[in-house]
Amino acid sequence: MTNIMPITSFRFRDLPGETTTNTFHRIRKKIYRVLLCEFTRPAEKTANSLDIVNYMETNTLVEHGVETAILCRSKEIYREAYDVMVLTNCFVKITSVKGIPLPAALSGYQAPLVSANERAVNNFKGYTSTPRVEHYETVGCLDDLVKVWNAFKYLEAHATGLISKLKMSVTIAPNLANMRADPISPSFDDFFTKKTQQALLKPLTDNLYGFQGVQIKGHVDSGLAAALNIAHVQVGAMPGFAPELLGENALIMVIKSVRENYWMKDYKYTPSPEHLAKLQYRMAMFYRLQGDHLNARLALTYINGAYRLQIGDAVIWREREKIVAWVIAVGADEE
Numbered sequence: 412m413t414n415i416m417p418i419t420s421f422r423f424r425d426l427p428g429e430t431t432t433n434t435f436h437r438i439r440k441k442i443y444r445v446l447l448c449e450f451t452r453p454a455e456k457t458a459n460s461l462d463i464v465n466y467m468e469t470n471t472l473v474e475h476g477v478e479t480a481i482l483c484r485s486k487e488i489y490r491e492a493y494d495v496m497v498l499t500n501c502f503v504k505i506t507s508v509k510g511i512p513l514p515a516a517l518s519g520y521q522a523p524l525v526s527a528n529e530r531a532v533n534n535f536k537g538y539t540s541t542p543r544v545e546h547y548e549t550v551g552c553l554d555d556l557v558k559v560w561n562a563f564k565y566l567e568a569h570a571t572g573l574i575s576k577l578k579m580s581v582t583i584a585p586n587l588a589n590m591r592a593d594p595i596s597p598s599f600d601d602f603f604t605k606k607t608q609q610a611l612l613k614p615l616t617d618n619l620y621g622f623q624g625v626q627i628k629g630h631v632d633s634g635l636a637a638a639l640n641i642a643h644v645q646v647g648a649m650p651g652f653a654p655e656l657l658g659e660n661a662l663i664m665v666i667k668s669v670r671e672n673y674w675m676k677d678y679k680y681t682p683s684p685e686h687l688a689k690l691q692y693r694m695a696m697f698y699r700l701q702g703d704h705l706n707a708r709l710a711l712t713y714i715n716g717a718y719r720l721q722i723g724d725a726v727i728w729r730e731r732e733k734i735v736a737w738v739i740a741v742g743a744d745e746e
Contacts, residue, residue, distance in 0.1 A: 443495040446478040500525075501611075504532060583611055583629040608635055662694055684720045691717035692727050699734050707743035710734050 482489050502525065526532055608631050627635075671679035682690070695713035698706040714731045721727055 439491065440495055443481070443492045444499055446481055447492060447496040448499045502535070504535075581612070581627055583608060583627070583631040608632065662690070662697060665690055666694075688717045688720035688724070688727070691720070692730060695734060696730055699730075699737055704741035704743060707734075707738045707741050711738050711743075 482492050612627070612631070612635070667673060669680055669682060671677070674680060691713040695710045695717065698710035698713070711731075711734050714727065714734050718724065718727050718731055
């Protein structure tokens with residue numbers, strides 16, 4: 412007679428969420444990513460296809476492979492799954508006014524959109540930022556936001572004077588306060604750190620730097636928004652790191668200023684060896700004080716360059732000793 416093994420129930424939360432074993436390393440989180448973070452990108456087009464009249468037909472909506480039913484299983488699973496979905500996808504809500512052909516420009520730049528359904532867009536609350544140019548609403552992801560800003564530049568090329576009149580606002584963590592008040596919703600306070608804020612705003616700074624009709628709102632450091640050359644700032648309570656950002660921006664601008672064609676075509680400014688040494692010394696010291704171990708080797712490269720230009724300089728040598736000690740301490744000397 413065959414022995415029949417008793418059937419035991421299996422609960423999803425029996426799977427470990429965080430563990431150090433190789434076999435079960437973050438199994439639940441991997442399942443959440445498969446169920447909630449799979450968006451098939453639309454086929455790449457061979458050329459931009461700006462169609463002002465039929466923009467909805469040319470919209471680059473992604474194919475959904477997400478299974479949201481898992482969010483309804485229990486409060487605990489909802490918190491875990493929602494957290495993974497939002498932090499992995501970094502959804503961005505984009506709004507524009509009627510009369511501004513942003514959808515067509517987005518299509519022309521092949522910016523993948525998650526949804527253009529107004530009801531779905533408004534009901535969802537897990538946005539990391541909300542660029543707003545009034546009325547037309549759609550959802551994209553942070554990784555594709557650079558294409559969105561390129562679309563604005565494209566509009567300026569086809570509608571002269573539009574950008575000078577454009578009023579745009581970008582809200583960081585627009586629903587953070589509501590999430591804090593919701594006992595079911597996961598907390599995202601730890602997510603909106605210095606690096607996250609910079610990452611969310613980097614596509615804006617790279618593509619629309621200096622546009623005067625832009626507002627930065629929400630939970631973002633006031634100094635960060637000011638350093639981005641934004642005209643108006645509304646701030647939330649976030650840790651301050653403006654001096655660091657301003658210092659880095661200043662040093663980067665100096666480096667750019669010695670490149671050919673910066674001041675005028677076919678012209679390259681060549682600073683004196685003393686000035687070059689001072690610049691490399693300051694870059695090296697900045698990276699050491701910043702404390703990011705990923706920049707340790709870069710700091711050493713800069714300080715060595717400074718010392719080669721000013722051999723025997725006691726100040727540069729003392730800074731080099733500090734940086735060498737830092738490189739050894741973080742193990743960067745073994746890379």
